Amino acid sequence: MSTGAQKLMVIHDASRTDGLSAIISAFESLPVGSGDELTLLGVIHQLSSTLKIMSISGSNTKYKDDERIKKEEYHKREEVMQLSTICARNKIMFQIDVQYGSSPKMIAAMAAKSSRVTWVVLDRQMKKDRKFFMEKLTCGILRMKRDNTVEKLRGPITMEDKKLRSSKRTPSNEHVSYGEMIPVMSKRELSPKKTTNAQKPAFKPEGGGSSGAPPWDKSHFSPSPPSTNQISPSPSKASTSSFGTSEVSTMNSSWTNDDHEEEEFEYSVCSVCQNKRPSTRLKQLDFNYTELYHATDGFSSDNFLSEGGFGSVYEGELNIHGGLKVAIKQHKDVSFQGEKEFKSEVNVLSMARHPNVVMLLGSCSEGTHRLLVYEFVCFGSLDQHLSTAAENPNLLTWDKRIKIALGAARGLDYLHRINIIHRDMRPNNILVTHDYESLLGDFGLARTGCDDTDETSVVGTLGYVAPEYAECGKVSKKTDVYSFGVVLLQLITGCKTKEKKFDGKTLVEWARPLVEDQNYPDLIDERIVDSPDVQVFQLYLMVRLAEGCLKKDPTKRHTMAYVVKQLERIMGGNNTSSRDARK
Known part of the structure; x- marks a missing residue:
């Protein structure tokens, strides 16, 4: 293959019969031509067979045979053969890679990284995970639309792009203290117990209001940009809300820790996405609304994670501690009961430091805004x-x-x-x-x-x-x-x-x-x-x-x-x- 040739990977959910016909229809729109390389990655979901539980203690030969048969069947699909013919006609190097597992998006991301592709194309099923791929990959990303056309989600990320991303947020230093909520605890009470192999940690807070995630209206959670008087209170005055008066703090809201070596939980870095847990010595902060607004791109729907009984949760990134990913819960209930629940969560989590308890990093109480800032946990809630x-x-x-x-x-x-x-x-x-x-x-x-x-x-x-x-x-x-x-x-x-x-x-x-x-x-x-x-x-x-x-x-x-x-x-x-x- 010539220097500068494109390497394109089409990611297809092989458990479905549709998807490839759309790729074939839109082939002319793909950024691939003579001398380039196209890989069709078919991801097969974890298989199930009719074996009964009491008879599974022996060989898993049937399990492996089922996997082999499914892979062979995929190679013989009519659409796969059509795609091969089109590539041959256009002098494009074509290869098929069929992989098997329970998480198609994880398999696809690893395959794209190891192949060093220039572009990936997400079929109509895989495009639901486009946010995941945009986070995990640096190559260009395309997706198939319902009308069988191709949409460019993003071009390949360069080193200059990465530098611009890391410096785009500049949080304000003015914020309202909410320290009166946190009970006075001794250092002994707040110090985590020494972790052992028996205390392994490690999201995105809460899933939904019931055991099955309910529908919700995301329009409620996309606020307009904050007005100046909301986000920039005068340091010489107190900010008053319907819940009482909070003293305005002039302390710089940068991440601080004790003058000691940072203490970390065992297994504090995710081996898959490299998301790192914060140090247990990091102090809880009083954030201002401006910081959290910008950290979530204005609480945009793209950063929406989940909806719980007390509010919505957004993914964000704070320009502190080397760029820290966080989950920000925006309380929607500003009633007395809502304030009580907000204080309860601050009180409880100010006391808790354990590998298997989500860490509260800080809070915001500004006007009618009530927000909690947690460590980000990378793979969702158990109900999902x-x-x-x-x-x-x-x-x-x-x-x-x-x-x-x-x-x-x-x-x-x-x-x-x-x-x-x-x-x-x-x-x-x-x-x-x-x-x-x-x-x-x-x-x-x-x-x-x-x-x-x-x-x-x-x-x-x-x-x-x-x-x-x-x-x-x-x-x-x-x-x-x-x-x-x-x-x-x-x-x-x-x-x-x-x-x-x-x-x-x-x-x-x-x-x-x-x-x-x-x-x-x-x-x-x-x-x-x-x-x-x-x-x-x-x-x-x-x-x-x-x-x-x-x-x-x-x-x-x-x-x-x-x-x-x-x-x-x-x-x-x-x-x-x-x-x-x-x-």
Whole structure:
């Protein structure tokens, strides 16, 4: 191939029968010609077969045979042969690369990087991940539109482009203090415990308002640029809101830390995307609205991550600490209850430093704006990965489910040890990295320093609320344990808390007779039932553990310390846990 020739990769979701015909129709619009190279990358989703769980302990020969057959069938597709003919006619070097896995976008990004392509073309299915590809790749990116035309999303990124990106944001130094919200804590209380191999960390805060992500109107979350009087209060005056008066701080809002070597969590860098967790010594900051507005490109829809019960979450980048990626939650409720929930989250997270708890980096209380700034966790929330949607590219393998469960259990056990009750434990609030390290997020409903108390109103999400809490308002650490038991059940079954096959029952009601009859094959997610990594003994232990968390009598439920110990046993790791671990 001649010097300067183009290398183009067409990324095609090979699990679908459509897509390639559009590429063929638009071939003349592609930036490729005589002497260039075109690679067709067909990504095959993780396969499933009809093997039953009790017979998977032997060879995985059929599993590999199915993979080989699917690859051969792809090479023989009529559209693939047509594309080969067109390339030959135009003297374009053509090759087919068929890869297999559970995350097409990850496979495609790695293939494009290793091949050093000039351009990638996203078919109509893969274009939904265009933001991911634009973040991970430096080559030019094209996408197929519905009318079978090609749209250029971006040209190849040069070194000059990278320098301009890193210097485009200049945050303001004026901001309103919100330090009065954070309780005074001793250094001993705020210092993280020394991490061990048993404390592995590692998103994007919260997923949605229910176990399945609800629709929302994004138009509510694209505010106009802030006016001058909103973002530049006079340092000599106090800024007054309907919630009271906050003193204006003149402290420079740059990232600060103690004059000591930075302390980091173990496994603090994602091995896939290189996203780095902040140092545990970084102090929480009072941000101003200008900084956060510019960090999210004006809270643009392109940076929108999720919508929760208390507000919307955006991805952003702060021009501090070498350029820090963050997740910014914009509280939408400015009522008294909304302010209470905002303060609760600030209070709780100001106390928490643990590898499996999302870190609060700071907050903003300016006028009617209430925003929280978290560390960015790179691979979404657990509910997204458990989604049964056909287009879900991130189906969790069995070993990844156990790993996520263990990380979440460690985080919840830590909260209980410092007397924090989460009160909203569900997959939306369990965040994961590409390495499947999990972190707990969304602490708007959390309570501190109390246990075994009564409440007049019940909060939380239907399907996860413990019976004694729903019926009598009794809240304790054991209400969190019950909710975690539901999460374990979801990891085992892959089900939501409400599905048609339950005939009006909840997930827990549907599962109880199967558990009692030890009918484990009918419990496990049918999408992974024949996966080679599913071990029958592990499944048995997981079901028994969930059963112990879901006891109707809270006094008979496990503690989270015991749950951690058992999950470590299932993982085959160290049986390290608190001394008070008990049933």
